[in-house]
Amino acid sequence: MQKTPKSLRLHIGIFGKRNAGKSSILNSLTGQSSSIVSSYAGTTTDPVEKPMELLPIGPVLFIDTAGIDDIGALGEMRIERTRQVIKRTDLAVIVIEPGNLTEFELDLIKEFDRLSVPYILAVNKTDLKKLKDSSLETLKQKTSNIVICSAETGDGITELRKMLIKTAPPDFLESPAILSDLVGPGGIAVLVVPIDKEAPKGRLIMPQVQSIRDLLDGDSSALVCKDRELMSTLDKLKHKPDLVVTDSQAFLKVAADTPLDVPMTSFSILFARFKGDLVEMTKGAMVIENLEPTDKIMICESCTHHPITDDIGTVKIPRWLHQFVGGKLQIDHWRGHDWPENLEEYKLIIHCGGCMWNKREMLSRIMTAREAGVPITNYGLTIAYTLGIFERSLKPFPAAWEVYNKYKT
Amino acid sequence: MQKTPKSLRLHIGIFGKRNAGKSSILNSLTGQSSSIVSSYAGTTTDPVEKPMELLPIGPVLFIDTAGIDDIGALGEMRIERTRQVIKRTDLAVIVIEPGNLTEFELDLIKEFDRLSVPYILAVNKTDLKKLKDSSLETLKQKTSNIVICSAETGDGITELRKMLIKTAPPDFLESPAILSDLVGPGGIAVLVVPIDKEAPKGRLIMPQVQSIRDLLDGDSSALVCKDRELMSTLDKLKHKPDLVVTDSQAFLKVAADTPLDVPMTSFSILFARFKGDLVEMTKGAMVIENLEPTDKIMICESCTHHPITDDIGTVKIPRWLHQFVGGKLQIDHWRGHDWPENLEEYKLIIHCGGCMWNKREMLSRIMTAREAGVPITNYGLTIAYTLGIFERSLKPFPAAWEVYNKYKT
Known part of the structure; x- marks a missing residue:
């Protein structure tokens, strides 16, 4: 069972x-x-x-x-x-x-x-x-x-x-919805699931399963495909889907393959809302705009799995940040339930989606960061920001979208 | 992880x-x-x-x-x-x-x-x-x-x-496919997943997750919906899907809502093939035709979870069998890895899909049943047989279909 x-x-x-x-x-x-x-x-x-x-x-x-x-x-x-x-x-x-x-x-x-x-x-x-x-x-x-x-x-x-x-x-x-509120009863979401070395045999990762289940609970349906098959899969539908959600790894390709009038976001951004505080994390992501070489930031992973080649937290996100900033940041990495005392030293904290944690632990981290006066954001928002698809992937969420437009100007 | x-x-x-x-x-x-x-x-x-x-x-x-x-x-x-x-x-x-x-x-x-x-x-x-x-x-x-x-x-x-x-x-x-071979690269399968009391919060059951993953591994896509939304979901597609798969619980409704020219089967029948021997289990199901009141049969569940109200193995299958046979069978129930010595007493063994077991254990059970001269089948095939949708749900599988037609005449 x-x-x-x-x-x-x-x-x-x-x-x-x-x-x-x-x-x-x-x-x-x-x-x-x-x-x-x-x-x-x-x-x-x-x-x-x-x-x-x-x-x-x-x-x-x-x-x-x-x-x-x-x-x-x-x-x-x-x-x-x-x-x-x-x-x-x-x-x-x-x-x-x-x-x-x-x-x-x-x-x-x-x-x-x-x-x-x-x-x-x-x-x-x-x-x-x-x-x-x-x-x-x-x-x-x-x-x-x-x-x-x-x-x-x-x-x-x-x-x-x-x-x-x-x-x-x-x-x-009354648990909040992950994405079914964005799709609505009778609606359909396309979930893009790249299959890579990190995906164990016979499995989907937890945020994917929870999203499918949330859609079913909300009387919607889920169309699941790999990034390679996204265009041909969209073409099978009579009408455009209500939402496209992708794993951050395929963000750029999926953004390119999804028609501009179809709302699109990532699992990680959905979980920033479901498990944490999307508004707070949106503000955090906007700090990336003004990061400068040699600034010190922290990247946190809640899982303690061994990093693989091209790991998202230790390889890909640092690479994209360095490209965006145009130089080397000082990056500390933290794993598991521990957190250092000297939070004040950091210009920004970038957290994983926390899919294995409960909401209270994520909120407790956000509160600790706020108390130390350090902005916090998550993987998905960081990736979207550095790749230039932040606006598009934030648009489906009215509260975060409003905050973004307020702080942008 | x-x-x-x-x-x-x-x-x-x-x-x-x-x-x-x-x-x-x-x-x-x-x-x-x-x-x-x-x-x-x-x-x-x-x-x-x-x-x-x-x-x-x-x-x-x-x-x-x-x-x-x-x-x-x-x-x-x-x-x-x-x-x-x-x-x-x-x-x-x-x-x-x-x-x-x-x-x-x-x-x-x-x-x-x-x-x-x-x-x-x-x-x-x-x-x-x-x-x-x-x-x-x-x-x-x-x-x-x-x-x-x-x-x-x-x-x-x-x-x-x-x-x-x-x-x-x-x-x-080179693990065999669950269903992607029936759907083909670029194809689409509709998976019907009823959400009931047995479905824990935030989860899909293992055969559903494995089927979605198998489709992705085979370059196909999976359209997942509840039984209630099947008709409206099918209507979202430009063309008919390559296969519809349902949980056995919704078999009759799904058979009614799926166009006759669309291949249809159940997760349980897919797993009879993936985890066991569909041909042997097809022969076993055909024994149901000649069961008579007071015949002794055995129903086996590999999981040891507590039966819930309207449990499939202890309530629903016995009910459907009694309706089909037109009287009371003698039914023994077995759970877990144990099996009784006196197999010869049974006219038929009906096994669960064995989704938590490896293939060898299922094959070892089938072999033991064969040695004792007792036919064996599984839940999904039994349900299909007693509900009168056996032919339709077996048609997607050429080897089993051939055996069925040979023994029918």
Whole structure:
């Protein structure tokens, strides 16, 4: 059976001091022993991920975190890993023992408030120690999302499950469209999928599959072809299609082969909107206009796959940028969930589409870049800009198009 | 990064007596510690699966087996599990210690010969004990695929890797087409994909993705729509498509909405050909004609997912069969890699498409059924037969069509 991809699941992070019973709470919720439960403080050194169906929310991913209050070398690593979990958390459960909140939980709450992440306080181990009324009052000053429970006896676990559903961000249930809103019911989009060395046998890459599925969900149809067959495929249609979408690799050829009155864009630009913030990333791309040789920029890839020959992030985009700028930029490359501290040094951050990440992690990156005052854009927009097809590929998106015209003048 | 699905990987089984060094050989080949290596006999109780890229073969799956010569209860289970690995092995490595073959290895060789599975004899631990010339001569009487090696020192491991490539079945490198041969370069196929409760968010199921990819690989294009939009989608084309393929769930509606002169079939029938033996399964489907109430049949599902409401194998197919036969059949259901001993009791075996399995495992099932004298067919052919659209959906396949017409009269 195929599963919902991880990136589309609601990410529920389980936080709390070491030994507060995070793993036991997770196991009670999921009904399986997915974490190692032990009374030795700080057993869980890596985040344990547990996908499940939580009706009526649908597919979720529980992430069990490390003991964030550890000290020393290993402790530092754990804290860093937990911070990375926070970045991709859509909904947080803070597990505490009966008693008052300590600075530790208050720091977590402050961070969730800053990121607008909803959270639940789960008071665990109430079979061993009763929660005092005065303590409960203190907790209530922070949030009304409080559940009193015991993973050991199972008391309150059903209530916790209900609270998760109640607290889940509503936009998760009504996911935005990828492209079906641009095509409309009864419409047709042509998806151009070059098959190269990067495409594993028998597969399509995730953004392609998700786009086809999104069109079907929107009562539209998808006409899929390679770049080489685009012209002959367009010629099979009685009328022009409602949209042409291409992999960025074939951008120039597809722009040339698609009639000018047919809206055209790339998968990467669709995902800048679906997974991130297209308006913010449009502004970022416009910074390319004024980049100068020796300027320092950063190129980020969320996947940690090995770069292949002619890799888009390490070879092609630098090449196009250098041609556009007319000289060498200083380019740093980053992969995975890490990000450097010294963001301020960069004139621009160029990010991949983040197709394996959830929307919150992409938004969290955009917010971090904004806080550091560094413009951010993505691969597709950068390619479109450097190849001179930015206007055309942005036109299908009214909000971004408006911002572009405002800042252009 | 997306990976090649398991079912399309070349399955390389590692066999041998306990403590012959199977796991060490596997680790030397893959360069990673994926099995627990220990000198305690019989550590590996479950088959360990290790996917990797083995150039120029491409994506492979190594399967490390249990100690097949164990005795007692646990030993019995291990032997059974190893037998199941044999059924899905495309290429076998038999690891032995320097010396002559024992009855154990001879039995394995006999089984591989019966199933026409190529095998390699890997003489391990040659750092501890030299292989005598006389022993080598004995081995050579069985096969010329012999490698003398030591996982401990790494001697001969490169040679073993080369031997794997040399011995890999040639048809693995030139995988047969799923449907692109029926459509042709420059052609177009319409794929009808109903979206129901079984379809997880953001996904298409594997046979659909593989079919789209196969069309692209064959320089054709794929027009994907839901069953509800089929008529309006066909109307967008200037000319009739070369083929219409539907999920069996929408078979009747799609048959009605597709013009009679357009070839039409189902994903399940395509996969009977791609993963199994369409001619054999066509003969099997024709047995349905003469089934009578109280006849005993078996319905097999390779996935072990939980059946949903209106599940195809447990609800819909039995319903259609009962309507066709005009009474109740005795139906046994089987799931996963297991199969019962008493096959002879059944008048017919009806198998799922096996989209998660490799071709060898499906062929091995067909062979077992044939040996027991029991006809076998699959879901798609059964549905087509009971709904009265068998002729139409078989017509695109000349070999099966010929067999159908021969046996019909």
